[in-house]
Amino acid sequence: MTTTILVTGGCGFIGSNFIHHLHAVRNSWKVVCVDALTYAGNLGNLDEIRSWENFTFERASIADRGAMDEVFSAHKIDYVVNFAAETHVDRSIEDATNFILTNVGGTQVLLDSERAHGVKRHLQVGTDEVYGSLGVAGFFVETMSLHPNSPYAASKASADLLCLAAHHTHAQDVVITRCSNNYGPYQFPEKMIPLMLRNALSDKQLPVYGDGMNVRDWLYVEDHLKAILLVLEKGRAGEVYNVGGHNEWHNIDLVKHILNELGKPESLIKFVEDRKGHDLRYAIDPEKIASELGWKPETMFPEGIKKTIKWYSDNQKWLDDVTSGDYLEYYNKMYKVDSDGTVTR
Ligand SMILES: NC(=O)c1ccc[n+]([C@@H]2O[C@H](COP(=O)([O-])OP(=O)(O)OC[C@H]3O[C@@H](n4cnc5c(N)ncnc54)[C@H](O)[C@@H]3O)[C@@H](O)[C@H]2O)c1
Numbered sequence: 321m322t323t324t325i326l327v328t329g330g331c332g333f334i335g336s337n338f339i340h341h342l343h344a345v346r347n348s349w350k351v352v353c354v355d356a357l358t359y360a361g362n363l364g365n366l367d368e369i370r371s372w373e374n375f376t377f378e379r380a381s382i383a384d385r386g387a388m389d390e391v392f393s394a395h396k397i398d399y400v401v402n403f404a405a406e407t408h409v410d411r412s413i414e415d416a417t418n419f420i421l422t423n424v425g426g427t428q429v430l431l432d433s434e435r436a437h438g439v440k441r442h443l444q445v446g447t448d449e450v451y452g453s454l455g456v457a458g459f460f461v462e463t464m465s466l467h468p469n470s471p472y473a474a475s476k477a478s479a480d481l482l483c484l485a486a487h488h489t490h491a492q493d494v495v496i497t498r499c500s501n502n503y504g505p506y507q508f509p510e511k512m513i514p515l516m517l518r519n520a521l522s523d524k525q526l527p528v529y530g531d532g533m534n535v536r537d538w539l540y541v542e543d544h545l546k547a548i549l550l551v552l553e554k555g556r557a558g559e560v561y562n563v564g565g566h567n568e569w570h571n572i573d574l575v576k577h578i579l580n581e582l583g584k585p586e587s588l589i590k591f592v593e594d595r596k597g598h599d600l601r602y603a604i605d606p607e608k609i610a611s612e613l614g615w616k617p618e619t620m621f622p623e624g625i626k627k628t629i630k631w632y633s634d635n636q637k638w639l640d641d642v643t644s645g646d647y648l649e650y651y652n653k654m655y656k657v658d659s660d661g662t663v664t665r
Pocket residue numbers: 328329330331332333334335354355356357358359360361362380381382383402403404405406407408422426445446447448476498499500501502503507508
């Protein structure tokens with residue numbers, strides 16, 4: 321029997337990389353991608369996939385119960401991997417409405433529709449941001465209580481809790497991954513690494529929040545995809561698995577590293593007003609997924625960042641296409657950019 325998987329949000333950064341990964345390692349599976357194609361969704365991310373005979377694309381919102389019922393009726397789905405979400409913390413601070421509709425409401429719609437259509441397993445792609453902020457020491461473990469600090473993190477925590485409630489109440493088979501910050505190809509350049517790369521490549525200022533001392537734990541996207549597939553196939557129902565590779569960076573050091581790799585001057589760095597409620601530090605303890613499922617990161621940061629820099633340098637047209645129109649307006653507003661390109665925020 322052929323396995324059929326529904327990938328929601330498959331036109332975004334991690335979702336599109338996941339579909340490329342399935343094409344490479346689960347070529348006999350049927351893949352249905354549902355994406356609402358918001359500003360962050362780009363069908364162009366799947367250009368090389370669209371001729372794959374096992375691939376189907378449906379434009380729909382996961383928050384639309386009627387549309388989701390139609391998708392589940394039209395395809396006999398075994399697995400759902402839910403990437404679809406509003407994902408940018410800064411946007412959630414400006415207006416959280418769509419974060420609640422998609423991340424919370426959409427997750428519940430999926431769970432309900434899956435139960436009605438006999439889906440075998442739901443994998444919720446979660447984030448370490450649900451744990452809140454760490455001080456200078458310690459790591460996030462799965463048993464910690466949740467303390468989400470941004471509207472984005474709160475909406476993702478709600479989605480995780482709805483999944484666990486579906487498992488408890490309906491014995492629905494759900495698994496949750498909580499990953500640290502990802503980097504790699506196809507990431508929308510409002511996020512830190514592609515934003516810095518894009519600006520550095522065109523000699524524009526690199527806006528760094530506050531004093532640049534916030535710490536994030538970076539994982540190459542391919543390692544995340546492998547973890548997701550492993551948890552989907554071998555994880556225990558109702559369990560949460562943290563995913564991360566012990567790769568912590570102060571934001572400022574990461575920005576300097578990127579400039580160094582590109583041979584660009586540090587004078588391009590521009591410190592800007594800090595993000596409201598900016599979490600100090602995230603760091604994952606991946607012991608559970610390592611010991612239980614044998615996962616470990618394979619791409620170390622020096623190699624991963626080189627591959628990422630090469631991808632963005634080679635895909636200038638992709639960058640130009642996704643950053644025209646709405647994005648440009650958003651960027652200029654967020655960072656108060658003058659007509660000569662100076663960041664004044
Ligand atoms: N990027 C990271 O570092 C990271 C880390 C941990 C977890 N995550 C989680 O992984 C998932 C994917 O993140 P990403 O960085 O690829 O996000 P992204 O913003 O690049 O992509 C999100 C995708 O979801 C789609 N979408 C949005 N609303 C939708 C809706 N109502 N119905 C259907 N599709 C909709 C968008 O069109 C887009 O294609 C998210 O759930 C995010 O919370 C991301």
